[in-house]
Amino acid sequence: MTIASPPSPSPQPLRLQPTGWLRYFSFSLDHKVIGLQYIVCGFLFYFVGGALAGVIRTELATPISDFVSRDTYNQVLTLHGTVMIFLWIVPVVNGGFGNYLIPFYVGARDMAFPRLNAVAFWMIPPSGLLLISSYFIGGAAQSGWTAYPPLSLTTPAMGQILWIVSVLLLGGSSIFGGINFIATILKFRQPGLKLMMLPMYCWAMLGTSILVVLATPVLAGTLILLSLDIVAHTGFFNPAAGGNAVVYQHLFWFYSHPAVYIMVLPAFGLVSEILPVHARKPLFGYVTMVYSIMAIVILGLVVWAHHMFTSGTPPWMRLFFTIATAFIAVPTGIKFFNWIATLWQGRLALNSAMLFSCAFILQFVFGGITGVALAQVPFDVHVHDTYFVVAHFHYIVYGGTVFVIFASIYHWFPKFSGRMLNEDLGRLHLALTFIGFNLCFAPQHWLGLNGMPRRVAEYDPQFSLINQISSVGALLMAISTLPFLINVVMSLLQGPAAGPNPWRALTPEWLTSSPPPVENWIGAAPLVEEPYGYGSSEGRIDVNQARGQDLWRQQP
Amino acid sequence: MRIPSAIITLIAGMALVLLGQWVANDVNWLPVSASTNAPVYDELFRVLLAIGTMLLVGMTGVVVYSLIRFRRRDGDQQDGPPVEGNLSLELFWTAIPAVVVLFLGIYSYDIYDRMGGMTDLNAHGMDHHAAELASVRQSQPGDEERIWGGIAPASSNEAVLPVEVTALQFAFVFHYPEQNITSGELHVPSGQAVELRMKANDVIHAFWVPEFRIKQDIIPGQPTVLTFTANQTGDYPIVCAELCGPYHGGMRSHVVVDEPESFATWVETNTPATLS
The missing domain is CATH 2.60.40.420 (Cupredoxins -  blue copper proteins)
Known part of the structure; x- marks a missing residue:
């Protein structure tokens, strides 16, 4: 006897969220969707910031102020700094790659707080648009991304207030993300996964998130006081009302120096993931790498006053901050030596991910050397607030972080999309970016040493030639984005299929299909005890044949 | 004949030191010095430039050498040696930067003192x-x-x-x-x-x-x-x-x-x- 079952009323399982391309525009709770939302959104803002940089370099091609008005120029440089820091680098290296990778690395199906995660992302586009729209409604802020009072109190209030509101929102988003990462890394590890088995990027994100949670509220409080000075005419930072302008600088840099590590530590983590895979060697010195990250976190919180050596700080403070700042070079140096030791005697694949990572190493070392020099008070007193500093921090945040973002996109694009990027276009992108970047920023060291201050629209005509060279470099950097864009679009449409693990990598995100399913793995999550176990052939499974189940802990 | 790597390292190190010295002493990046503390400053700058050049050129050299020497040949699917760390090497490159940084700190303190930076304005009231x-x-x-x-x-x-x-x-x-x-x-x-x-x-x-x-x-x-x-x-x-x-x-x-x-x-x- 057979029972004819009635046809099921809903053959499709009920989906709570859009599934196709539409999910990238939705309030998706999937950490991978949110990660890609961060990355693509950050990239759009990168173009805005890059266009603003183009305006700056065009203006500086001649020694007189002739391209945009002086007011506009100051708005442009303020927006350039704010967009690049708060809308491109911080969201992409933290929110973007962090959301995509951290749940994989701890063996979780999603972040600890998926809704908070989506809220954190969706705060970014509105606040970014608010910031940029301030240019069209009465003019953007003109006091630089540092917004030092009393200048920020005397420039048009509307733009400054909109700047404060959008930075507050972005800082809030950053704090939400930081809380989420700390909870995920510490509490969502699968059973058996010890802290010292985590891939290095988890440690980097843990350190970064601690900095975010400790330092960002200080910035928020400071900006609220600043906005009260502007709208309610209080006198916290306004000397005319009995306030103290230098206190603002202390509070601002208490966040904004750690912000450098908020941008750079995740980049360190990403490089630590990329290099072992393409060098086919274990990450050298895992334990010292972990301790270096934590040392950078602690030291990073006590160096802020090196931005204020000409602000009338007392001598003991100058001495303390010199020593503390210079000592950050020690843990940072350990990381760089360890990366080079990872490369040594490896089997280096000279692909775009590897080459961008190596370019990062060289440029960050350069930026680090000028950084140690800048920590020395007598040296800093001469070059503070000059193009030397501009060159230094672009070597850190562009030569360091942005190069790592590109390396990471070349490395993880097969996982994101299931397709490979074109390596020839990738290497062309690298060559153009590397030459353009160094042509743009290396000569600026000389400009600063010889008397060109930063944030100027006009300068001594003796600096014309070097500025023009620098502008040519900037143009080359702009052009270098074209092969990248063509590459991404072409590869998305017709790139060769990547398969689950094109790099034969061992970290857990590669032990699933590309792109991964919604909850990351079909079946149980793999337990990866040795994320960098390259190089030993004994007792190992060929990763091309391996599936997640093979990597379960089978021993009792 | 194979030259021992220790000798190559030694020669590379000496070349680096010479290069650093040459850049610091013979390349002029700074404007004219026109005050009494400018020569003191320039002295510090030369030291920083020498150390910085040695580090940058040395690191660049090692990275470029690695990229060429250890590049993967076509069809090579092998892994590198499973070296996960080396305690004495890591201690070495923790100690060297620490010593360099400490030396720089003390040296720049001395320079700063010679420029008069450590003198407190209030302490000034004590002297003549x-x-x-x-x-x-x-x-x-x-x-x-x-x-x-x-x-x-x-x-x-x-x-x-x-x-x-x-x-x-x-x-x-x-x-x-x-x-x-x-x-x-x-x-x-x-x-x-x-x-x-x-x-x-x-x-x-x-x-x-x-x-x-x-x-x-x-x-x-x-x-x-x-x-x-x-x-x-x-x-x-x-x-x-x-x-x-x-x-x-x-x-x-x-x-x-x-x-x-x-x-x-x-x-x-x-x-x-x-x-x-």
Whole structure:
């Protein structure tokens, strides 16, 4: 006897969220969707910031102020700094790659707080648009991304207030993300996964998130006081009302120096993931790498006053901050030596991910050397607030972080999309970016040493030639984005299929299909005890044949 | 014949040291030095440049060498050696930067001390410079305590030329209280210490003379003092180095360093007639 079952009323399982391309525009709770939302959104803002940089370099091609008005120029440089820091680098290296990778690395199906995660992302586009729209409604802020009072109190209030509101929102988003990462890394590890088995990027994100949670509220409080000075005419930072302008600088840099590590530590983590895979060697010195990250976190919180050596700080403070700042070079140096030791005697694949990572190493070392020099008070007193500093921090945040973002996109694009990027276009992108970047920023060291201050629209005509060279470099950097864009679009449409693990990598995100399913793995999550176990052939499974189940802990 | 790697390392290291020395001593990146503390500064700069060049060229060399020497040949699916770390090597490259950084810190402290940066303005009241400072304070009874600019205090044996600097959007105004001269550019005699008593009324500015290697923010509400001794006659730019508004880039002036005689002439021709 057979029972004819009635046809099921809903053959499709009920989906709570859009599934196709539409999910990238939705309030998706999937950490991978949110990660890609961060990355693509950050990239759009990168173009805005890059266009603003183009305006700056065009203006500086001649020694007189002739391209945009002086007011506009100051708005442009303020927006350039704010967009690049708060809308491109911080969201992409933290929110973007962090959301995509951290749940994989701890063996979780999603972040600890998926809704908070989506809220954190969706705060970014509105606040970014608010910031940029301030240019069209009465003019953007003109006091630089540092917004030092009393200048920020005397420039048009509307733009400054909109700047404060959008930075507050972005800082809030950053704090939400930081809380989420700390909870995920510490509490969502699968059973058996010890802290010292985590891939290095988890440690980097843990350190970064601690900095975010400790330092960002200080910035928020400071900006609220600043906005009260502007709208309610209080006198916290306004000397005319009995306030103290230098206190603002202390509070601002208490966040904004750690912000450098908020941008750079995740980049360190990403490089630590990329290099072992393409060098086919274990990450050298895992334990010292972990301790270096934590040392950078602690030291990073006590160096802020090196931005204020000409602000009338007392001598003991100058001495303390010199020593503390210079000592950050020690843990940072350990990381760089360890990366080079990872490369040594490896089997280096000279692909775009590897080459961008190596370019990062060289440029960050350069930026680090000028950084140690800048920590020395007598040296800093001469070059503070000059193009030397501009060159230094672009070597850190562009030569360091942005190069790592590109390396990471070349490395993880097969996982994101299931397709490979074109390596020839990738290497062309690298060559153009590397030459353009160094042509743009290396000569600026000389400009600063010889008397060109930063944030100027006009300068001594003796600096014309070097500025023009620098502008040519900037143009080359702009052009270098074209092969990248063509590459991404072409590869998305017709790139060769990547398969689950094109790099034969061992970290857990590669032990699933590309792109991964919604909850990351079909079946149980793999337990990866040795994320960098390259190089030993004994007792190992060929990763091309391996599936997640093979990597379960089978021993009792 | 294979050359032992220790010898290659030694030779590479010596070449690096020579290169660093050469760059530091024979390549000039800095503008003319025109004050007494500029040569001290340049000494520190040369040390930093030598160490920095050695590090940068050395690291670049190792990375480029690795990329070429250890590149993966086509079809090579093998892994590198499973080296996960080396404690003594890691201790070595923790200790070396720590020593270098410590040395630099102590050295720059010494340089800073020689520039006079560690002298507290309040401690100044103790030494024989006290008389001048007392006169400063008496001449401005309502003035609050000034913040020491931190560079190049006056050598206390000679007379100090006081100049009051007012920075405003977008100019520097120099006033010589003893001569009652007000000027848009700064004239100073060569070889005599000059004390700038600086204040700003609107926003933060910064007083920078690249040829003197000195910079000090001029902060509203917190008057600052900056002392220097020019020792090379000439005409040098004064640059505002803190974003102060739309015309920040145009906020420049000059400092003219004269021989003492020509400075005296300048003072004579510019002193208002009412005083004489």
